[in-house]
Amino acid sequence: MNFSPPLQPATLIKRYKRFLTDVTLPNGEEKTMHCANTGAMTGCAEPGNTIWYSTSDNAKRKYPNSWEISVNSKGDHICINTARANGLVAEAINQQRISELVGYDVLRTEVKYGNENSRIDILLESTSSVRAPCYIEVKSVTLLDEKNTTGQGYFPDAVTLRGQKHLRELMEVVKSGQRAVLFFAVLHTGIEKVSAAHHIDADYSQLLKQAKDIGVEVICYQAEISPKQMQLTSAIEFIDN
Incomplete structure (x- = not known):
């Protein structure tokens, strides 16, 4: 970008x-x-x-x-412009730079879905196979634990009822037999790993554990950022609390 x-x-x-x-x-x-x-x-x-x-x-x-x-x-x-995250992820998928998300030939954005009046950030589909659609919810990660010297990042940085709703929707996607992904776009060059911010939103952290247990995938990629351009470049680890 x-x-x-x-x-x-x-x-x-x-x-x-x-x-x-x-x-x-x-x-x-x-x-x-x-x-x-x-x-x-x-x-x-x-x-x-x-x-x-x-x-x-x-x-x-x-x-x-x-x-x-x-x-x-x-x-x-x-x-800090969270509106950029979806575009960065879509760009990286289209350029086949997200190894976990290759093999789809249709990418749509802001598609209505779920029981709670939601819109999925990215929906991937394959027209050449019976592969199930992949629903991707994108979250921007910018919160760095300044006291931790190992680059620990967290999401969310404030209580997020909207984020909790999205996790519930993703769980329903998995239960329906389709693929669901929570994609953390790490937009802070000092962050080297990501965890749920239990100390900020315990309900979100607990829901994320439940989501992972039933099959919602968590993918984290870090961005290279400069005043000239940004792009997602490397996968980093998600650490369970």
């Missing part, structure tokens, strides 16, 4: 009202930008951090600039 036009740098002042961010541009001008992240963003939004932002050509947008990447004090690059 290439950034076009290229991202531009700024210095973070603060994030507020969930969707807004104030920054200082290199010329000293202060500007308000959109923040496409509803999570806690722990460790990703420290005042003074360098951030990189995109610019939309949509004249109807009130805030044409969007915060895309944060660089923390250790130099880790973090994609």
Whole structure:
């Protein structure tokens, strides 16, 4: 995934009202930008951090600039725009860079499914065989345990009722005889392994254990991130609590 036009740098002042961010541009001008992240963003939004932002050509947008990447004090690059995760995963699947998900020839996104009025992020299908469809729920991982020196990452970074619903839906997919995948797109270059954040959302952690027990697959891939481009490159381990 290439950034076009290229991202531009700024210095973070603060994030507020969930969707807004104030920054200082290199010329000293202060500007308000959109923040496409509803999570806690722990460790990703420290005042003074360098951030990189995109610019939309949509004249109807009130805030044409969007915060895309944060660089923390250790130099880790973090994609805070959670809307990018689905595109990164779809791109990697289409380019056959996710070994666990090769062999399908149809990829659809945002397909309605389930009993709780959900939309699956990615649905893979094969027209040349009787292979069952594969339902993929994508989650963006950016929470790094700063006290752990082994690159321990966690999901979620806040209680997620929506995430709990998605796990229930994936379990029903498996029970119906189809394939279900929870895909953690790790968008923090300092994270080397992922676990469920039991200390943040115990219900989500317990549901994830149940989901894995009945056959929901968990796949984790880390992204290479720079102001020029991002791509998922390598599988990393999911560690059960």
